Amino acid sequence: MAIIVQKFGGTSVADSNKILAAARKAIRAQKEGNQVVMVVSAMGKNTDMLIDLAGQIHQEPPAREMDMLLSTGEQVTVALMAMAIHSLGHQAISLTGAQIGIKTDSSHTKARILSISTDRIRAALDQGNIVIAAGFQGIDESFNITTLGRGGSDTTAVALAAALKADSCEIYTDVDGIYTTDPRIVPEARRVTQISYDEMLELASAGAGVMHNRSIEFAKKFGVPVHVRSSFTDTQGTMITALPESQDQVVCGAAMVRDEARITVVDVPDRPGAALTLFSKIAEKNIAMDMIVQNPGDAGQANISFTVFRNDLPTAMRAVEEATEELGAKAFSYDENVSVISVVGLGMATKFGVAEKMFRALASENINLLMITTSPIKISVLVSRDESSEALRIVHEAFGLEKEPERISGEKGDKKPSAKTSGNGDALARLQGMEDLIVEAIKLDESEARITLLEVPDQPGMAAEVFEEITNAGIVVDMIVQSFGHDGATNMGFTFPKEDLDKTLEHARKLSERLGCPPPSHSPQVALLAVAGIGMRSHTEVARRMFQSLTQVGINVQMINTSEMQVTVVVDGSQGEKGLAALKEEFADAMV
Ligand code: ADP
Ligand code: ASP
Ligand code: MG
Numbered sequence: 175m176a177i178i179v180q181k182f183g184g185t186s187v188a189d190s191n192k193i194l195a196a197a198r199k200a201i202r203a204q205k206e207g208n209q210v211v212m213v214v215s216a217m218g219k220n221t222d223m224l225i226d227l228a229g230q231i232h233q234e235p236p237a238r239e240m241d242m243l244l245s246t247g248e249q250v251t252v253a254l255m256a257m258a259i260h261s262l263g264h265q266a267i268s269l270t271g272a273q274i275g276i277k278t279d280s281s282h283t284k285a286r287i288l289s290i291s292t293d294r295i296r297a298a299l300d301q302g303n304i305v306i307a308a309g310f311q312g313i314d315e316s317f318n319i320t321t322l323g324r325g326g327s328d329t330t331a332v333a334l335a336a337a338l339k340a341d342s343c344e345i346y347t348d349v350d351g352i353y354t355t356d357p358r359i360v361p362e363a364r365r366v367t368q369i370s371y372d373e374m375l376e377l378a379s380a381g382a383g384v385m386h387n388r389s390i391e392f393a394k395k396f397g398v399p400v401h402v403r404s405s406f407t408d409t410q411g412t413m414i415t416a417l418p419e420s421q422d423q424v425v426c427g428a429a430m431v432r433d434e435a436r437i438t439v440v441d442v443p444d445r446p447g448a449a450l451t452l453f454s455k456i457a458e459k460n461i462a463m464d465m466i467v468q469n470p471g472d473a474g475q476a477n478i479s480f481t482v483f484r485n486d487l488p489t490a491m492r493a494v495e496e497a498t499e500e501l502g503a504k505a506f507s508y509d510e511n512v513s514v515i516s517v518v519g520l521g522m523a524t525k526f527g528v529a530e531k532m533f534r535a536l537a538s539e540n541i542n543l544l545m546i547t548t549s550p551i552k553i554s555v556l557v558s559r560d561e562s563s564e565a566l567r568i569v570h571e572a573f574g575l576e577k578e579p580e581r582i583s584g585e586k587g588d589k590k591p592s593a594k595t596s597g598n599g600d601a602l603a604r605l606q607g608m609e610d611l612i613v614e615a616i617k618l619d620e621s622e623a624r625i626t627l628l629e630v631p632d633q634p635g636m637a638a639e640v641f642e643e644i645t646n647a648g649i650v651v652d653m654i655v656q657s658f659g660h661d662g663a664t665n666m667g668f669t670f671p672k673e674d675l676d677k678t679l680e681h682a683r684k685l686s687e688r689l690g691c692p693p694p695s696h697s698p699q700v701a702l703l704a705v706a707g708i709g710m711r712s713h714t715e716v717a718r719r720m721f722q723s724l725t726q727v728g729i730n731v732q733m734i735n736t737s738e739m740q741v742t743v744v745v746d747g748s749q750g751e752k753g754l755a756a757l758k759e760e761f762a763d764a765m766v
Contacts (some may be wrong), residue, residue: 176341177299178203179311181213181331185348186405187251188218191396192296196346196405197258200304204264204399209299211338212307213331214255216247219387221324222529234488238283241321244283247270248308248327266304269294271311271319276330278312278320279607281460284321286310286388287329290337297674307334310591328389333608336396343393343400345385351403351412352377352384354575355428360567362576366426367410370418373426373518375738376552379711380516381431387738388609388712390414393731395612395708420579424528428575430566431514433484434464436556437494438658441504444476446730450721451501452478455493457718461486462711464514465554466734467657479545479658481556484510511542513562516554517569521549526650529696530641537638541565546637546656546666548595549737553654611716612708613764617740618754619702622652623675624744625682626667629691632659638749640666640685647681649674651701653731653744663691668731669744672699701750705761716741723760729753 178277180203182196183676196212204210215221224243228235235243252268258456275291298305311325312320322329328345335343353363357715369377371394378387384402386666393400393414418426442448449468456463464481482490487510487745522528529546536543541564547558557565571577605612637656644651655670670678675698682694703720710716717736720743726729728750733744745753758765 176208177211177338178208179211179331179335179338179340179343181327181343181345182215182405183327183347184218185221185508186346187214189254189347190254191282192405193251193254193258194262197255197262199263199346202514204304210654211295211299211305211334211340212306213334214251214329215249215309215327217251220247220250238318241282241319244321245308245311245319248310252308257305264304265302266306267298268306268308268522270308272313273316274307276312276762278314278322279287279381280314280316280318280320280475282318282320282682284323285314286607286609287312287322288331288609290333290608292337295338307365323386325383325386326388328386329392332389332392332398332400332700334397336392336608340398343734344399345400345402346405347384349384350407350409351402352382352414354426355566355570359430359563360428360570364569364578364627365574366412366419368413368415368417368419370390370520371414371416372416372551372739373520373731374414376516376518377429378502380429380514380518380552380554382427382429391609391708391712398425400755405723409447418520422521423519423579423585424525425517425519425573425575426568427519428515428517428563428566428573430516431464431483432559432562434481434514435484435487435490435508435510435558436479436481436512436658437490437506437508438477438479438659439494439498439503439506440477441740442501443474443477443503444730446728447725448501448708449478449731450474450718450725452497453718453721456490457715459489459493460489460714461493461565463717463736464546465545465556466717466736467545468734470604477660479655481511481512481514503747511559512556513559514554514556515562515565516552517573518552520551522553527645529647529651529654531572532569533641536565537566537635539564539568540634542634543630543637543656546654546667547657547735548737549742550736550739573580588627589615609709611713611764611766613705613761614707614766616754616761617704617706618750620699620747620750621671622669622700622702623666623696623698624669624700625678625694626665627686627691627694628665629663630666630689631663632664636689637666643681643685644668644678649678649681653733653735653737653742662742669700669702673764697747698744699747700744701747701753702742702744703750703753703757704740704742705757707764708766710741711736711738720757721759724753725754727752
């Protein structure tokens with residue numbers, strides 16, 4: 175018999191009527207001949223309320239006790255849902271994370287799933303029950319209750335679907351699918367019929383809160399097709415599968431993380447290992463860094479800027495203070511009123527001019543870009559928070575995301591996504607924990623050169639002007655990094671095919687003159703080293719491990735970007751092979 179996992183989020187179980195409506199959906203699926211596992215969240219804003227309550231009692235509540243507290247939200251819902259199903263004349267049993275056997279590590283409030291035992295669920299299903307599982311929670315090896323992080327019920331649902339080899343995983347929520355951006359902020363946003371795992375992963379980690387990013391890691395790893403749909407209507411929803419909606423579309427969506435904070439460490443000695451000290455301190459505290467920008471050094475010193483979730487700022491600052499002292503860096507600054515706007519699309523990897531289009535659109539509305547980073551399928555810019563909603567709207571419009579793509583995947587002989595793909599089969603069997611990092615490839619690319627424009631005025635429109643000039647000259651820009659401005663000026667670095675060096679330098683020099691900046695710096699050949707796989711960003715230690723292994727062999731990292739798919743660093747052109755060997759050794763344990 176087919177197994178279906180149905181997950182209902184907070185708004186979908188916010189009151190007794192909604193709980194009964196969800197119960198009816200599950201009963202309907204069972205009557206259609208399926209075995210049904212429901213995963214439910216805390217009712218309405220219950221989790222927020224509990225967090226608020228804890229805050230009234232303790233400024234920084236112990237993480238273990240936070241988990242004890244927050245897990246009660248889901249426990250209320252499972253019991254009520256089971257009662258609802260009984261009241262409708264059907265059999266059901268509610269189970270907590272511990273009762274199911276969702277084993278996690280001990281990182282309270284951000285725990286990772288190690289394993290899930292399915293025996294009890296299967297037995298209950300075979301006895302005719304609808305099984306109701308508490309989302310978001312698990313148990314560590316000492317029987318402490320853990321939680322998976324905000325929004326983590328999605329991850330419980332997809333992980334259960336993977337463990338049970340379910341035929342489908344349905345995510346019922348308060349929107350009727352995945353939109354090109356958050357429809358609450360941009361009402362013109364369009365619902366997409368299908369989106370690829372890679373795009374959804376990037377969008378989720380770029381702020382599309384509709385799915386917990388780690389749930390998509392599970393979906394991709396284990397090949398679980400995820401169907402996102404409305405709890406309140408019967409519309410078609412969105413399928414998250416291996417294929418994108420359209421093969422021709424360059425950008426599939428835009429997202430924002432509204433509440434970010436930027437930290438800049440000033441005058442870090444520009445030597446191998448300096449950045450490592452900083453990143454290690456942050457990683458020790460289990461904080462995810464979002465945008466990371468490191469300038470190629472100027473007179474032996476570099477500035478390093480990065481962003482974190484605003485909630486993580488106090489802890490991040492403690493780590494930075496320790497690192498600054500150890501490094502003898504001059505000072506650090508921060509800004510807690512910034513947001514990151516990103517555009518995502520698989521097509522970006524092969525089409526050029528996307529960054530320039532985004533920068534031009536934002537420039538035309540006078541929005542200043544405080545930092546820029548790019549990765550193969552994502553471009554992110556940092557803006558001031560009071561301009562963030564406007565910036566998201568502008569970018570959405572610039573790429574015409576409200577319009578239906580011309581060609582939909584599945585038409586004209588595209589390979590159709592199979593209902594159930596196999597994931598990484600054999601390799602997965604070797605994993606110790608279900609959420610372990612998977613490294614699929616370690617890559618070296620020696621085909622590019624780098625130019626950095628120095629001391630570009632820190633004003634709206636600069637990135638647009640620079641990349642318009644370069645793109646119009648037919649140069650295909652790969653990585654772009656704009657540092658956080660210092661004394662009214664920023665550095666803009668980019669990589670491009672090395673055979674275009676002369677032509678690009680000519681344009682860069684022209685630009686520098688026009689903008690009144692010093693001549694650009696350049697490397698005729700750089701080496702791009704990338705570690706690619708699943709969990710690259712949620713495993714916050716990947717970037718640190720890359721820095722560490724490269725530092726050990728004396729290699730300095732010039733540029734870095736992190737995405738869900740890969741972490742890429744730029745190093746000196748003569749160091750490629752040596753760096754590749756160091757990374758292969760470092761990540762041997764995670765290679766599949
Ligand atoms: P649930 O409680 O069901 O887990 P969430 O509030 O976590 O629901 O997620 C649903 C919300 O995500 C929507 O109401 C919407 O405002 C927001 N959202 C953000 N980005 C997107 C997007 N790209 N598509 C759809 N919804 C989005
Ligand atoms: N109740 C938890 C939260 O609000 C988990 C979830 O809803 O996914 O974050
Ligand atoms: Mg959610």
